Amino acid sequence: MPTTEQLCDWDQRHYWHAFTQMANYQPLVIERASGCWLYDTEGNRYLDGVSSLWCNVHGHGHPRINTAIRAQLDRVAHCTSLGLSNTTGIELARRLAELAPGNLQHVFFSCDGSSAVEVALKMAFQYWRQCDNPQPEKTTYIALGNAYHGDTLGSTSVGGIAQFHAMFGPLLFEVLRIATPDAQRLPDGIKPAGACSHYLGQLEQLLSERHGEIAALVIEPLVQGAAGMVMHPEGYLWGVRQLTRQYNVLLIADEIVTAFGRTGRMFACEQEHVVPDLMCLGKGITGGYLPLAATLATEEVYSAFLGPVFPPPGENQKTFFHGHTYGGNPLAAAAALASLDLLEEEQVLEQLPAKSAQLATILSHCQALPQVSATRQIGLLAAVDMQVETPHARAENDPWQDARLAQQVCHEAIARNVWLRPLGSSLMLVPPLAITHDELELLGKVLIESIGAC
Numbered sequence: 001m002p003t004t005e006q007l008c009d010w011d012q013r014h015y016w017h018a019f020t021q022m023a024n025y026q027p028l029v030i031e032r033a034s035g036c037w038l039y040d041t042e043g044n045r046y047l048d049g050v051s052s053l054w055c056n057v058h059g060h061g062h063p064r065i066n067t068a069i070r071a072q073l074d075r076v077a078h079c080t081s082l083g084l085s086n087t088t089g090i091e092l093a094r095r096l097a098e099l100a101p102g103n104l105q106h107v108f109f110s111c112d113g114s115s116a117v118e119v120a121l122k123m124a125f126q127y128w129r130q131c132d133n134p135q136p137e138k139t140t141y142i143a144l145g146n147a148y149h150g151d152t153l154g155s156t157s158v159g160g161i162a163q164f165h166a167m168f169g170p171l172l173f174e175v176l177r178i179a180t181p182d183a184q185r186l187p188d189g190i191k192p193a194g195a196c197s198h199y200l201g202q203l204e205q206l207l208s209e210r211h212g213e214i215a216a217l218v219i220e221p222l223v224q225g226a227a228g229m230v231m232h233p234e235g236y237l238w239g240v241r242q243l244t245r246q247y248n249v250l251l252i253a254d255e256i257v258t259a260f261g262r263t264g265r266m267f268a269c270e271q272e273h274v275v276p277d278l279m280c281l282g283k284g285i286t287g288g289y290l291p292l293a294a295t296l297a298t299e300e301v302y303s304a305f306l307g308p309v310f311p312p313p314g315e316n317q318k319t320f321f322h323g324h325t326y327g328g329n330p331l332a333a334a335a336a337l338a339s340l341d342l343l344e345e346e347q348v349l350e351q352l353p354a355k356s357a358q359l360a361t362i363l364s365h366c367q368a369l370p371q372v373s374a375t376r377q378i379g380l381l382a383a384v385d386m387q388v389e390t391p392h393a394r395a396e397n398d399p400w401q402d403a404r405l406a407q408q409v410c411h412e413a414i415a416r417n418v419w420l421r422p423l424g425s426s427l428m429l430v431p432p433l434a435i436t437h438d439e440l441e442l443l444g445k446v447l448i449e450s451i452g453a454c
C-alpha cells in the first residue's frame with residue numbers, strides 16, 4: 001500500500017480536482033466509508049456533512065445497496081440503452097414512473113445531473129418542432145437568476161452564477177433571465193407577504209410579451225442549491241406552473257438536488273402539487289453510490305417523438321437523437337432500485353420531520369453567533385451565511401473576506417472530524433438522510449465550536 005505521503009504527492013502531481021483551486025490544495029485522502037463517516041488513510045474519521053456533494057441518502061457502504069450492485073455485477077455490468085434493454089433498467093424506469101407526480105411516465109437515462117438537464121432542454125426544443133401543433137419559433141428558455149443546472153454548455157447556458165459561469169459567456173446560448181425569487185433577501189419595498197406575487201408578476205410580464213419564442217422555463221423547485229440554498233417564497237412554484245400552462249411554455253423541474261426526500265417529500269414539486277412537463281433526477285437517485293441521472297417526460301412530450309423509422313421524403317425522423325454510452329447503466333440502476341426499496345423499508349421520509357426540526361434548532365443557535373448573518377433550511381438542506389464580525393474588523397476592498405471566513409470554519413470543522421465544504425461565504429449543511437440524531441447533535445456542536453474558533 002502506498003503511504004499517505006506518497007498518495008498526497010501523486011494527488012498533487014496528477015489529480016486535477018473539480019471546482020478546486022489546485023495551487024494551494026492540501027489533499028485529504030479517503031480510503032473507505034461507512035454509514036455517515038468517511039475514513040482517511042491515517043485512520044481518522046469525518047462525519048460526511050455534505051453527503052458527498054448532496055447525493056448520499058442512506059449512508060456509505062449500506063449492505064443492501066452493496067449487495068444489489070454485486071448481484072448485478074454477476075449478471076451484466078453494462079449494456080447499451082441504444083435500441084436494447086435490460087431487466088434492471090426496465091424495472092427502474094417503471095418504479096420511477098410510478099413514484100413521479102402526474103403522468104411523467106417516460107424515463108430517459110443519462111449519467112449525471114448536467115446531462116439530465118441537457119436532455120430536458122433538447123427535448124423541449126425538439127418537442128415544439130414536432131408536436132401536433134408545431135411552433136418552431138419557440139427556441140429560447142427562461143432561467144432564474146443565480147440558477148445552477150450543471151456544467152455542460154447547455155446546462156451552463158441556463159445557469160446564472162457569475163463566479164462559475166461568466167467566464168464561459170462567449171460559448172453559451174442566450175436565455176431570458178428572471179430575478180432570483182429569493183424569499184429572504186427581498187427587493188427594496190417588497191414585504192414578505194407580497195414577495196411571491198412580486199416575482200410572479202415579473203414572470204407574467206415576460207411570458208405575456210415573449211411566450212411565442214419560449215420553449216421552456218427551467219427551475220430548481222423550491223430551493224436553489226448552488227446559489228447558497230436560496231429559498232423561494234411559498235406558492236412560487238405553483239404560480240410558475242399556472243403561468244407556464246397559461247402561456248404554453250414547458251416547465252422543466254431540475255430536481256437533481258431536491259428529489260428523493262431531501263426537502264421532506266419524495267420530490268420537491270409535490271410540496272406545491274406541481275407536475276412539470278419534464279423532470280430531471282440525479283445525485284441521490286442511486287443513494288449516492290453510482291453515476292446515474294434521468295429525465296422524465298409526460299405522455300404529451302413523449303408522444304411528439306413517435307413516428308416512422310423511415311419517414312416519407314420531406315418528413316423528418318422524430319427520434320430523439322441523443323444518448324450517453326453509459327446512460328442507464330445496469331449497475332447504477334441496481335443501486336437505484338435498492339435505494340428506492342430502502343427509502344420505503346427504512347421509512348426514511350417518515351423520520352425526516354424530527355431530523356429537520358433538530359437541524360432547525362442547530363441553525364437557531366448558529367444564528368445567535370455574531371459571525372453568522374443568516375441561515376436557511378428546507379428538510380435536510382441548509383445554509384449558514386458567514387460574515388466577518390464587526391464593522392471595524394471588516395477590511396475595505398476585500399471581496400473575499402466572508403468566503404475566507406467560511407473556508408476557515410470548514411477547516412476548523414475538519415480538525416474536529418466533521419467534513420464540511422463552503423460555497424462562497426456560506427456553509428452548506430447537507431447530511432445524508434440516514435444521519436442519526438446523535439450524529440446531527442455532533443454536527444451542530446462542531447459547527448458552533450468551529451464558528452466560535454474563527
Ligand SMILES: Cc1ncc(COP(=O)(O)O)c(C=O)c1O
Nearest residue numbers: 112113114148149150225256257
Ligand atoms: C440543481 C442542480 N442541477 C444539476 C446539477 C448537475 O449535476 P451533476 O453534478 O451530476 O452534473 C447540480 C449539481 O450540483 C445541481 O445542483
